[in-house]
Amino acid sequence: MGKSKVLVIGGTGYLGKRLVKASLAQGHETYVLHRPEVGVDIDKIEMLISFKMLGAHLVPGSFTDHKSLVEAVKMVDVVICAISGVHIRSHNILLQLKLVEAIKEAGNVKRFLPSEFGTDPARIENATEPGKVTFDDKMVVRKAIEKGGIPFTYISANCFAGYFVGGLCQLGKILPSRDSVVIHGDGNKKAIYVAEDDIATYTIKTIDDPRTLNKTLYLRPPKNILSQREVVHKWEKLIGKQLHKITLSKQDFLASMKVEDVEYAQQVGMSHYHDVLYEGCLTNFEIGDEGEEASKLYPEVNYTTVEDFLKRYDMSAINAKVTFQHHHPRLHQYLLCPTPPIYSLSASASNTAMDMKA
């Protein structure tokens, strides 16, 4: 059996662009929906063109034009939708009902992966309001898929590392601080963090895998199942400094959501953080017969650990290089010299030299 042809919808989005690249990298003939509504959004157009240059096919189609969706779907075997679902960005999960109708009419799709990529909406009990809306909407789409007899795989990707690890699990932060951190409750509830590129890799790995047909694929890379305190500790080790910890109780967190000037979209995000960090909703269940775990199915994927992900934010190495460049004329020599001599350098400078060799 050859590799499936893949259509990515929402391909210029935060996750979507990674899905397109992963699909191409894994050798799938890849199609990307080009919506006329994109108009003159130059960033999106440039991205679509870059996909084309990498070998993807651009397919015109719109959620307001049923026929165009049916035609797009007919070109492929697998449809992956990464339409927006984060309220603070935009939220269009229910638009997928139109896509479900198109897939039903086209009748050729071997697998549909709807826009999920987070908490398993079927496994979260008592989701906090108003964030429950995300899970309710995703369940509406699931029901339509299953009622329509469409073969599916749901991806439960847990926490996107860029959102959660980057901000040391603090809402509203996506860069790790070097002085203080707010700890949610006792900070010991375990969550699961997955680098966005790895989410895309696992997602594409699974599309032709019979083991995940009509199942949920949970992304639980074992080294990335960590509490907030463990994430913070890894950061502290990296920067060689302890952060000042400010504890935020569950009651105070919930009360802060209800403050008048907190917008609805923010409240939705806060409820999700509450469920993950105070309730431990990602790790309080075992994967049963209806699911599979990605790192077990695809052990060949060398996933990014939280530790390695955090290294992206450690500016000290970069600062050391800059300082070195300014203050050590020998660096200039080093850069120009094709086989650099080994200098006797100070501790930080020798790290710099090692970095540059790498």
Ligand SMILES: NC(=O)c1ccc[n+]([C@@H]2O[C@H](COP(=O)([O-])OP(=O)(O)OC[C@H]3O[C@@H](n4cnc5c(N)ncnc54)[C@H](OP(=O)(O)O)[C@@H]3O)[C@@H](O)[C@H]2O)c1
């Ligand atoms: N677990 C986590 O931590 C986490 C974090 C973030 C997101 N997620 C999930 O990941 C999925 C993708 O989210 P994202 O943040 O990557 O999405 P996004 O970047 O906000 O948007 C993705 C795409 O949605 C499409 N879109 C937006 N408005 C549309 C409209 N009115 N009509 C048709 N298409 C529209 C656009 O596609 P075009 O390319 O066609 O313009 C856009 O590029 C969602 O299900 C979200 O819930 C999970």
